[in-house]
Amino acid sequence: MKFLLTSIxxxxxxxxxxxxxxxAVKPATDGRVWGALIFATNDAAQLTGGREQPPPNLPKLNxxxxxxxxxxxxxxxxxxxxxxxxxxxxxxxxxxxxxxKIDSKGPADQGGVNLHLQVWRExxxxxxxxxxxxxxxxLFIGGPAWKSGRLIFVLSLDRK
Amino acid sequence: MKPPSExxxxxxxxxxxxxxxxxAAFETRLKTDPALANEAQVLRALSVGIRSxxxxxxxxxxxxxxxxxxxVRIGQLEIDxxxxxxxxxxxxxxxxxxQPWLTAAGAVALAVLGLVLLRPIAETSANSFILSSYTPKIxxxxxxxxxxxxxxxxxxxxxxxxxxxxxxxxxxxxxHSETEPxxxxxxxxxxxxxxxxxxxxxxxxxxxxxxNSPRG
Amino acid sequence: MPAAAAPDPGEVPDIDLVKRxxxxxxxxxxxxxxxxxxxxxxxxxxxIQNDTEAWDLAQEAFIKAWRALPNFKHDAGFYTxxxxxxxxxxxxxxxxxxTQGDGEFDDERTEHRIAVGxxxxxxxxxxxxTAMRNAELGQRIQTAIANLSTDHRQVIILREVEGLAxxxxxxLVPCSLGTVMSRLFYARKKLQEQLKDxxxxxx
Numbered sequence: 001m002k003f004l005l006t007s008i009x010x011x012x013x014x015x016x017x018x019x020x021x022x023x024a025v026k027p028a029t030d031g032r033v034w035g036a037l038i039f040a041t042n043d044a045a046q047l048t049g050g051r052e053q054p055p056p057n058l059p060k061l062n063x064x065x066x067x068x069x070x071x072x073x074x075x076x077x078x079x080x081x082x083x084x085x086x087x088x089x090x091x092x093x094x095x096x097x098x099x100x101k102i103d104s105k106g107p108a109d110q111g112g113v114n115l116h117l118q119v120w121r122e123x124x125x126x127x128x129x130x131x132x133x134x135x136x137x138x139l140f141i142g143g144p145a146w147k148s149g150r151l152i153f154v155l156s157l158d159r160k
Numbered sequence: 161m162k163p164p165s166e167x168x169x170x171x172x173x174x175x176x177x178x179x180x181x182x183x184a185a186f187e188t189r190l191k192t193d194p195a196l197a198n199e200a201q202v203l204r205a206l207s208v209g210i211r212s213x214x215x216x217x218x219x220x221x222x223x224x225x226x227x228x229x230x231x232v233r234i235g236q237l238e239i240d241x242x243x244x245x246x247x248x249x250x251x252x253x254x255x256x257x258x259q260p261w262l263t264a265a266g267a268v269a270l271a272v273l274g275l276v277l278l279r280p281i282a283e284t285s286a287n288s289f290i291l292s293s294y295t296p297k298i299x300x301x302x303x304x305x306x307x308x309x310x311x312x313x314x315x316x317x318x319x320x321x322x323x324x325x326x327x328x329x330x331x332x333x334x335x336h337s338e339t340e341p342x343x344x345x346x347x348x349x350x351x352x353x354x355x356x357x358x359x360x361x362x363x364x365x366x367x368x369x370x371x372n373s374p375r376g
Numbered sequence: 377m378p379a380a381a382a383p384d385p386g387e388v389p390d391i392d393l394v395k396r397x398x399x400x401x402x403x404x405x406x407x408x409x410x411x412x413x414x415x416x417x418x419x420x421x422x423x424i425q426n427d428t429e430a431w432d433l434a435q436e437a438f439i440k441a442w443r444a445l446p447n448f449k450h451d452a453g454f455y456t457x458x459x460x461x462x463x464x465x466x467x468x469x470x471x472x473x474x475t476q477g478d479g480e481f482d483d484e485r486t487e488h489r490i491a492v493g494x495x496x497x498x499x500x501x502x503x504x505x506t507a508m509r510n511a512e513l514g515q516r517i518q519t520a521i522a523n524l525s526t527d528h529r530q531v532i533i534l535r536e537v538e539g540l541a542x543x544x545x546x547x548l549v550p551c552s553l554g555t556v557m558s559r560l561f562y563a564r565k566k567l568q569e570q571l572k573d574x575x576x577x578x579x
Contacts, residue, residue: 039329048330050331052333064309064310064312067307067309067310068307068310068312076331077329078332078334079331079334080332080333080334080348081334081335081336082334083337085339088344090339090346091337091346091348093332093334093357094332094333094334095329095330095331095332096332096357096369097329097330099367101367109240109244112286112288119317120367121320123367124297125428126295126297126300126317126320127294127295127317128294128296128428129290129302129304129315130233130293131288131290131291131315132288132289132291133288134287134288136311137287137288137311137313138312139288139313139314139315141314141315141317142314142315142316142317143317143320144317144320144321145320145322145323146322146329148325151329167557167558167561168557168558170561171557171560171564172542175542175560177541202575203568206564206568206571206575207536209571209574210517210536210567211536211537213513213514213517213518214422214517214518214533214537215418216419216537216538216539217414217418218414218417218421220413220414220417220431220434221427221431222431223410226409226413226431226435227406227410229435230406230409230435230438230439230442231402233435233439235402237442238400294431
């Protein structure tokens, strides 16, 4: 009898706990971005020796950066791949020193996504921008000078 | 505890929402109820204070830029509208496809049409572009352009304060994140699943970052 | 609904500018932006308590108004219609970017906020003159309003700053008249609580 009552109690508890579980609902997204903080310099001695690599869908990144910024060396200090939420802001934080806030404004005509970007440096917003980001067409953001080089933020949209 | 109707009477009197009869009756109450009269006086003073310190009209910072950016975005909206109209499927084609005797052939035609439409879109897919930018800090300027050689869109920020050379700037490798919408907080995790940091916003909208490791 | 200020003699009336804007005249719309940007910015600023975001939201309101111009029927004034758009944009932003807790006067949140913004917050001696005291009071009132929940801040702004009647507030929010009154009463009591040293001593 005692065993039966114990079993019924345990079973009831399990049912109750299971009923209270709310299934995790993943928020809707409008794509996925890769963001990286890059240190550009002509002085190889200033590099940190990190081994971060860009994703395969961003070929020849250093070469492409070199076409825009007058530096020889480009080192990825940090990187972050992030879903762009439809209903909430998304943070892309490859570094606490320079990071992005992204708000999706929905899909863009002819592909890509409409974004509102904010580039933050600690507690200060450096720039706010409305942009259309398309896969295969990264955004290079020229940031502040550091040491004898410059910090650059790269943002690219993953292909679906 | 006072019933809600009494509280409502007080603020209706304060905000001039009473009719003449109600107003006269309340004024009589104020004369015979010192506590109520005091409360009314305090709320009236507060109301005056709020109105005098919260203007209904404020100078917009960078007002010319405010207007010009709206014009830029309106211009872009018009361009997008024209593009959307130019790529819309013609009505005749859709009616033809809906013919019953064309069901099987229509499905094939749609698939072929889809491939044909998709290929041109992929080939002519435009580059990323910047619609508008705003730099709150005076002296900082943003200019955007597309660099064909780099096959990238560039947003150049000039006039930023340099980061001191002796400051340690470091990065993290975030593998995945979890967002708690109710808390408006996002936790970032590294490749090994370790928690790197949490980011949220304070009451004024400034980002708050909590990190496990101290920064240099 | 909030009334637009009467145009100065010689100024083109709103209705003429709106009709021109509805045909695609962006310069006419630009005139409307100039005319009402101060009020729209003030409203968004008071509601969300952040100047840079308020700037963005005010812009967003004008962009939305441009998009919705074909639907504007001239049955209400243009400013009333624009105001409603701006209010909804701001309120949607607040709902979307719910601040942690979204609660009433929260000591922990306030203290933390002061700590984070410490570098920007001027530290100074007590105001030596009336002008300084007035500026400090203004800052305290703004802080007290920022500490209210979104719902309570909203009704205070609509009533005290915009001067809307209860029925207009109820229609805009939207909610019942009873809710408007309850929220107004509660909001004022919370503000009084935060500012009681200021108001008790003056009476």
